Amino acid sequence: MEFFNREKEINYLVKVLSFEPNLIYFIYGPINSGKTTLIKHVIENELDRNKYIVFYINLREHFVSKYEDFIEILFNTYEEPFIEKLKRYFLSFIKDLPDNIDIKSTILTGIPVPKNILNEFLSAKNSENVFKYLIRIFEDIKKKGKQPILIIDELQKIGDLKINGFLIYELFNFFIDLTKEKHLCHVLCLSSDSLFIERVYNEGMLKDRCKYYLVDDFDYETTRAFLKRYEFNDEEIEIIWHYFGGKPIKLVEAVQEKLLGEDIKEFCKKSLRVRKRQLKDLLYSLEDENKDLFERVIKLFENFKNKDEIFYEKITDEIVWTVKKNILFVNIEEGILKPQSRLDLLAIREILNEIKI
Ligand SMILES: Nc1ncnc2c1ncn2[C@@H]1O[C@H](COP(=O)(O)OP(=O)(O)OP(=O)(O)O)[C@@H](O)[C@H]1O
Ligand SMILES: [Mg+2]
Known part of the structure; x- marks a missing residue:
């Protein structure tokens, strides 16, 4: 389905990313409010590709039960010569990558690392070398006049992992270093787990070093405009608003029901019955x-x-x-x-x- 609206949020995020990195950004909001869709839209469509290199790590798609799992997700391994090629590609945009490499524009789903180095990271019982390596990569990018952005979606999935102490605190310290101290890389963290966010929020270490940005369901006007686009009449719009408010995922479902020729009121009532059950x-x-x-x-x-x-x-x-x-x-x-x-x-x-x- 076509991406809809979010103009205010897009403007905000694009502006924040145009500044020098200073703070860690927490993008949070209720379940299915459209956080992931928004951030993906911004990085795929709203950023100047000559200016930014984006690392988008989505923990949702992975099973993460220990530190090593997280490290394996954070990095993508390549053979050494290929890493050089990758760097040249992203840093100067030569278009000679092999066809079978599925990398979309300037968005990477892991930090490139040679296999032997990843193995070293995995066998060492601390994260120091990992952080050093990341800083080197980000500095390389910066030297070439580009701005790195690190996005971690579903951050709460590593909330309980330990390495020495809690990994999350080590990671936050590192993020503070990347943003507030070195101004090297933008860091955006996404989560819908409000207890995790609350825990992080009350963590003294992070006060004044991170900023929270709420991505909520659509408001009434936006919901109306969205539904109008799919030719819902006023009565249907009011019913949908009554049952679902501006929850994007339910609006999308309502559109599908309409296309299937289903009765919208019955769909709404059934959704409520199911949720109640x-x-x-x-x-x-x-x-x-x-x-x-x-x-x-x-x-x-x-x-x-x-x-x-x-x-x-x-x-x-x-x-x-x-x-x-x-x-x-x-x-x-x-x-x-x-x-x-x-x-x-x-x-x-x-x-x-x-x-x-
Ligand atoms: N701006 C939008 N335009 C069109 N559809 C949208 C938009 N935002 C969200 N959606 C729809 O709502 C669904 C849920 O959105 P998304 O997965 O981005 O929410 P989320 O806040 O990341 O959810 P979670 O809390 O589970 O992480 C998407 O699959 C998409 O169909
Ligand atoms: Mg999400």
């Missing part, structure tokens, strides 16, 4: 496991009877449970708690009428 299953098994927590979750839900979002004072166990289960979303900067989607809000409200404590 899922939430009830989660709640009933929680009730069996931990009745006290179950009751506190229901009490927390009661806040949403008449409100779409609430302010929270502190992250309680019931907040942790609902966030972990992807029912609620925490906006850490503003201290706001809200359902992950409009569908979740409606499901919560209906469930409150059916489950009593």
Whole structure:
């Protein structure tokens, strides 16, 4: 489906990337709000290819259970002569790469490294050499007058990995060095795990060294404009907005349903029934496991009877449970708690009428 809008966010990100690297950027937002789609659109379509070299690492696609897994994802191995060729290609744009090399424009999905060096990284029990190598690569790029950008999507997947201490803290120290100290490379981290972001947010080390940027669902006007493009009528638009708000993935689904000739209202109602069923299953098994927590979750839900979002004072166990289960979303900067989607809000409200404590 064609990429839609996000003008404000695109302008913001393109501008940030035009500055000297200074801060680590955290791009966060509720599930399926379009963070990955936005960042991919920016790097593929909005950046001057003669100016930037982008490393986009998506941890979602990989199984990451230990430090070595992360290192293997971070790097792409090549034979030594090919690395030289790769460098020439990216740095001066000679178009003589073999046809079978599938590299899209100036976006790399791993840092190029010769096989023997990667093996050294994997056998050493610290990350020092890895970071040194990365700095050398980024400096090389910078010397050639280009700006490196490192993007890590689904960063929370390495939240619990350890090497000496937590890998994530070593990595953040390194990112601070790359941005605030050396101004060498832009670092963007994406995540929809608001508890992970909250943990990072409260980490003293990162205060004033990183900036949070919320990518939320579409607002009403954008949702309307999106649906108009696919010839939804006003009545359908209002129904979709009522059930899904501006959740891009649900809007895309609605378009598909329309193209299939399905009834939009029935599609919306069914989506709610399905979501309600899922939430009830989660709640009933929680009730069996931990009745006290179950009751506190229901009490927390009661806040949403008449409100779409609430302010929270502190992250309680019931907040942790609902966030972990992807029912609620925490906006850490503003201290706001809200359902992950409009569908979740409606499901919560209906469930409150059916489950009593
Ligand atoms: N600007 C957009 N224009 C058109 N479709 C979009 C747009 N943004 C998101 N979508 C649709 O919504 C889907 C979900 O978006 P995406 O995967 O980018 O969300 P996300 O915030 O990265 O999700 P997650 O929280 O799971 O990481 C996409 O597959 C795409 O179909
Ligand atoms: Mg994503």
